[in-house]
Amino acid sequence: MEKKYWVPALEKANDVLQLIAEQPSKLKLIDLSKQLGINKSSMFSLLTTMEALEWVIREPESTYSLGARLGLVGNAFFKQFSLIDRFRKEAGVTKHTIQETIQLAKLDRTEVLYLAKEEMPAPVRLASEPGMKLPAHVTALGKAMLAALDETELDALYPEEALLPETTPHTIRTRSELKEQLAIARKQGYAFDLQEAVMGFCCVAAPVRDAQGRTVAAISCSMFQHEWEQKRELAQREICALAARLSQDAVQAGL
Structure with missing residues (x-):
């Protein structure tokens, strides 16, 4: 696909969601940062935004799982x-x-x-x-x-x-x-x-x-x-x- 109008932040968010979907409730911010090669500051911003949008949930152990909003979209x-x-x-x-x-x-x-x-x-x-x-x-x-x-x-x-x-x-x-x-x-x-x-x-x-x-x-x-x-x-x-x-x-x- 031509990336003339590509939005890198959306691609990163997509990568984060895919990784969380593969390993729900197992990965912390630092794990996601290392595995995806995204610096901690950017990863923090991505996760904070996605949490506010209910795309992800931060568990008590600071790991992440998919949020309810994605369930509604998928449904x-x-x-x-x-x-x-x-x-x-x-x-x-x-x-x-x-x-x-x-x-x-x-x-x-x-x-x-x-x-x-x-x-x-x-x-x-x-x-x-x-x-x-x-x-x-x-x-x-x-x-x-x-x-x-x-x-x-x-x-x-x-x-x-x-x-x-x-x-x-x-x-x-x-x-x-x-x-x-x-x-x-x-x-x-x-x-x-x-x-x-x-x-x-x-x-x-x-x-x-x-x-x-x-x-x-x-x-x-x-x-x-x-x-x-x-x-x-x-x-x-x-x-x-x-x-x-x-x-x-x-x-x-x-x-």
């Missing part, structure tokens, strides 16, 4: 795969009911990150592959997740009223218009994309919530505009039901 890492597995199982049934492709995504600031999809054969294949990102304001998925944020959080993500990036002539253009749509999505429990992301396609999405009621992802169904009026109510009903099942699974699993 979140594996939860996303658990959600994807559950999505594939549940959405595999729903896609045959609607006869359309179902997608799963999470919010990454002002973008939607696609995690998985259950695809139905179609003449035109949706470009929403796992790992792909789109502006949140142009997608039903994004609006379903943005609707869970409060006014302060939304203003932090969209600090200006200036025109938002446009992908089609139907794209929401201002923060005010976005907030109006989010208020509707928040009230009804689902969101629409009416040719806002891709011309000729409409979409409905609903949020997936964890055991604490927090929106952690969203699912959607996209289809050609000419099929939208025929399938709109069915898609809306099935997507909301699927989101509810995934949310219930998350509650039962304690996610």
Whole structure:
């Protein structure tokens, strides 16, 4: 990997964490300093910072072990795969009911990150592959997740009223218009994309919530505009039901 923008302090912190993970509750500051070739002053600063961040814990014997914060991060890492597995199982049934492709995504600031999809054969294949990102304001998925944020959080993500990036002539253009749509999505429990992301396609999405009621992802169904009026109510009903099942699974699993 190119190290043009490398941050040496992060690399050192990573090395410290790896060594502690290999030998939990066995290494003191001086041991870590010697084994990693980091002077004691720098090591003290690293460990003090990581202890404050709950990345590490200093034991009574002055040895170190991994902290609770890393446990939370690691747990979140594996939860996303658990959600994807559950999505594939549940959405595999729903896609045959609607006869359309179902997608799963999470919010990454002002973008939607696609995690998985259950695809139905179609003449035109949706470009929403796992790992792909789109502006949140142009997608039903994004609006379903943005609707869970409060006014302060939304203003932090969209600090200006200036025109938002446009992908089609139907794209929401201002923060005010976005907030109006989010208020509707928040009230009804689902969101629409009416040719806002891709011309000729409409979409409905609903949020997936964890055991604490927090929106952690969203699912959607996209289809050609000419099929939208025929399938709109069915898609809306099935997507909301699927989101509810995934949310219930998350509650039962304690996610």
